[in-house]
Amino acid sequence: MQLHVRLADYMAAENDSGPFIVVTCLLDASARPAAITRAHGEAVERAIRASTGKSIAGLDVIELPVEQPAHAILRKHLGLPDDQVGVYDVFPLSPKLDSNVRRAAAQFLAAEQLWSLDGQGVFGDAVAVKLDLPDGWDKDPQAIHQRLVEAGALELSESAVNTFVAIKTEWSA
Numbered sequence: 001m002q003l004h005v006r007l008a009d010y011m012a013a014e015n016d017s018g019p020f021i022v023v024t025c026l027l028d029a030s031a032r033p034a035a036i037t038r039a040h041g042e043a044v045e046r047a048i049r050a051s052t053g054k055s056i057a058g059l060d061v062i063e064l065p066v067e068q069p070a071h072a073i074l075r076k077h078l079g080l081p082d083d084q085v086g087v088y089d090v091f092p093l094s095p096k097l098d099s100n101v102r103r104a105a106a107q108f109l110a111a112e113q114l115w116s117l118d119g120q121g122v123f124g125d126a127v128a129v130k131l132d133l134p135d136g137w138d139k140d141p142q143a144i145h146q147r148l149v150e151a152g153a154l155e156l157s158e159s160a161v162n163t164f165v166a167i168k169t170e171w172s173a
Helices: 002-012 031-051 068-080 101-118 140-149 156-173
Strands: 020-028 059-066 086-092
Touching: 002 086, 020 031, 020 068, 020 101, 031 059, 031 156, 059 068, 059 101, 068 086, 068 101, 086 101, 086 156, 101 140
Parallel strands: 020 059
Antiparallel strands: 020 086
């Protein structure tokens, strides 16, 4: 309940002059809902603490489900406990994006992390990633990247970039 009150108070202070902060979650697709809710709550609280006093346009958690075998390899590679249901990170996006484009952008950013590790041979076999894309978007990663560039997903003002750097620093501490 405390999270709900803090989140409601925090969200009331939103504005559109700063970046829209997305907390990405590489989610174990086999995880139980209660474990997901707890993990998301912890990630949101961490993001709120990192963003407190900073001008942001909003904050959202975006999941990218990963099949259990690949998620287990990811956890092992990162030295995380077996019961960790999500691997979280934080990214800035343009506050002008529609929610469906913001979701695609956040999932793409999370997927890039997986693809990078896959390219290093961490997973052995290719990791299957299914992004929730807006209607009519090609599923090819280069085509998705181009659409996100055209949508201005990462077009941020200098102050928005500085705000994100401060948030990321606190998030990583």
